[in-house]
Amino acid sequence: MFPTFAGVESRMGFSIPAWYRPIDIRYLRSLVAGSLRKNFRETVKDLVPELASLVASGFSKKLRFKLHILSRNGEYRATYEFPRDYAPGSSVEIELSRLFASLKLPQDDYLVIAVMSRGRMDGFRSSPASYSMTYVDQDNVAIYRTGAFARPLNEGRLKAHVGFTGINPKIIATSDIVSSVLLINHSSDPEYAHSARPTTRLIREDGEELEADFGEIPPLGAREMSVVDMFGPRVFDFLKPFSGRGSTVTACAGVTLASLHLQRTNDNRRTLLGIEHSRPAHMNLAGILQH
Amino acid sequence: MPGDLLIGEAVARGYPPAVLYLRNDETVTTEVCAFNYFSVFMKDHPEVDAHVWFFDGAGTPAGYFHRELGINGQLQLQTSDLCPQVSGTVAMALVPKHETKLRPGRKVTTGYYAQYFSQHGAVTLSHEREPVAAAPFPTSAWMQSYLTRFLKESGVVLVNSCMASEGVSIGTARLMALDGTELGQRALPEIAPMGAARIGTLDLFPDAGRLIGAAEGFALEFKGTNIASPFSYYEFANGKFSLHHF
Numbered sequence: 352m353f354p355t356f357a358g359v360e361s362r363m364g365f366s367i368p369a370w371y372r373p374i375d376i377r378y379l380r381s382l383v384a385g386s387l388r389k390n391f392r393e394t395v396k397d398l399v400p401e402l403a404s405l406v407a408s409g410f411s412k413k414l415r416f417k418l419h420i421l422s423r424n425g426e427y428r429a430t431y432e433f434p435r436d437y438a439p440g441s442s443v444e445i446e447l448s449r450l451f452a453s454l455k456l457p458q459d460d461y462l463v464i465a466v467m468s469r470g471r472m473d474g475f476r477s478s479p480a481s482y483s484m485t486y487v488d489q490d491n492v493a494i495y496r497t498g499a500f501a502r503p504l505n506e507g508r509l510k511a512h513v514g515f516t517g518i519n520p521k522i523i524a525t526s527d528i529v530s531s532v533l534l535i536n537h538s539s540d541p542e543y544a545h546s547a548r549p550t551t552r553l554i555r556e557d558g559e560e561l562e563a564d565f566g567e568i569p570p571l572g573a574r575e576m577s578v579v580d581m582f583g584p585r586v587f588d589f590l591k592p593f594s595g596r597g598s599t600v601t602a603c604a605g606v607t608l609a610s611l612h613l614q615r616t617n618d619n620r621r622t623l624l625g626i627e628h629s630r631p632a633h634m635n636l637a638g639i640l641q642h
Numbered sequence: 643m644p645g646d647l648l649i650g651e652a653v654a655r656g657y658p659p660a661v662l663y664l665r666n667d668e669t670v671t672t673e674v675c676a677f678n679y680f681s682v683f684m685k686d687h688p689e690v691d692a693h694v695w696f697f698d699g700a701g702t703p704a705g706y707f708h709r710e711l712g713i714n715g716q717l718q719l720q721t722s723d724l725c726p727q728v729s730g731t732v733a734m735a736l737v738p739k740h741e742t743k744l745r746p747g748r749k750v751t752t753g754y755y756a757q758y759f760s761q762h763g764a765v766t767l768s769h770e771r772e773p774v775a776a777a778p779f780p781t782s783a784w785m786q787s788y789l790t791r792f793l794k795e796s797g798v799v800l801v802n803s804c805m806a807s808e809g810v811s812i813g814t815a816r817l818m819a820l821d822g823t824e825l826g827q828r829a830l831p832e833i834a835p836m837g838a839a840r841i842g843t844l845d846l847f848p849d850a851g852r853l854i855g856a857a858e859g860f861a862l863e864f865k866g867t868n869i870a871s872p873f874s875y876y877e878f879a880n881g882k883f884s885l886h887h888f
Contacts, residue, residue, distance in 0.1 A: 444859045625764075
């Protein structure tokens with residue numbers, strides 16, 4: 352699920368590596384291991400469509416792609432299916448602003464859900480490559496890339512989430528740059544209906560902190576908040592002793608959220624300088640450290 | 643320096659530093675950013691040591707930085723203050739001060755970010771990439787698409803994340819059309835352990851303009867040994883620099 356920004360050329364790309372195969376022994380092994388962790392009904396529900404589509408495709412190595420376009424409030428707008436399929440070694444590329452115009456969608460901020468004909472439900476190598484989002488604003492190019500995953504998210508029947516904690520140590524609030532956090536209330540369930548309401552703490556190097564309401568994120572929607580939106584203009588003075596630098600810790604109980612970190616010029620969010628997705632590094636600790 | 647943690651020791655203890663590209667020159671400076679997330683999740687023992695190692699493009703050690711981080715401790719490190727005019731790799735590890743047992747066979751790779759500041763207020767971001775490897779490893783093919791209209795400005799940064807002395811990275815590059823047709827192939831220059839190289843697309847494939855023709859995009863593919871996931875970049879004549887991992 353990717354954001355687009357009105358007035359900014361937004362491109363989506365996906366290069367399928369030459370080595371990609373829809374199924375191999377490692378994948379089969381992880382499917383079996385995953386099934387053993389579920390009950391019989393859920394296993395059948397997950398595996399039958401997966402294996403049936405594999406057989407129906409003749410174990411084809413080619414992938415097909417579809418895009419669903421949503422408003423930032425999570426409302427469905429349109430669907431676009433790429434007319435051809437793509438073999439390993441080839442790349443899918445689309446300029447989304449042009450697509451929106453061809454679909455008669457007004458210029459606006461959107462969310463795009465990319466769907467591949469084949470995903471992998473395993474935790475290991477879920478994605479054969481990374482989706483690439485490129486935002487071009489004259490000669491400023493901001494890119495982020497992230498994998499495609501076929502896993503249950505915010506879907507109660509399969510997975511109950513403890514909550515979301517997103518950490519951004521790249522916060523800047525200066526006369527030149529203002530950081531934003533963009534959170535997506537995603538789900539693998541099309542009927543998903545829960546709003547999220549995170550809170551954010553802005554922490555500076557000496558440990559002093561401010562806390563703010565991030566605001567409501569509708570189901571399947573997204574919300575971008577700059578540190579000025581959240582904490583007001585006082586944020587500049589607050590971070591000034593530390594060269595305008597700080598960290599945010601954003602938390603929300605009961606749901607998992609996708610999190611993007613944006614650096615924008617201090618011009619009321621008109622220019623996007625840099626973008627990156629957050630890392631769940633701290634989450635990995637849970638499975639690695641022995642207590 | 644005495645008291646410095648050796649990078650090999652961090653790897654052996656199960657906290658391999660994660661690598662990123664380092665660039666400090668007249669065009670770009672690199673800021674390393676991290677937060678002590680151990681303190682969010684391990685309330686009883688929140689303190690960590692942040693270790694940062696710097697290497698130049700030839701993999702020669704170029705500096706070391708250490709700081710203790712407590713509860714909600716954070717780091718926004720201007721690496722150009724420590725190693726100005728050094729471009730290569732940076733590797734970082736957060737290691738808990740309280741000895742913590744790891745599950746057998748597991749390791750903790752540090753999550754952190756770099757911000758690359760360039761001319762005209764441009765800033766580009768990357769999260770950490772692969773952990774430093776103690777032994778040579780194969781690199782399966784990584785491929786990424788680029789915009790043809792920025793062909794002259796485009797290129798790749800390759801980082802060798804292997805610290806073993808025999809871990810020189812070797813590999814091949816392929817210039818690909820978006821439909822998967824191979825337009826060109828060549829060997830990559832060797833990169834020393836922990837070193838890095840920034841290579842323009844036209845330096846790799848001088849004839850790329852003719853080979854790509856009128857297509858809106860093209861792709862580059864890299865594979866070989868000891869190459870961490872590559873970074874694509876665009877560097878414009880006005881000094882704006884944009885980089886991102888494949």
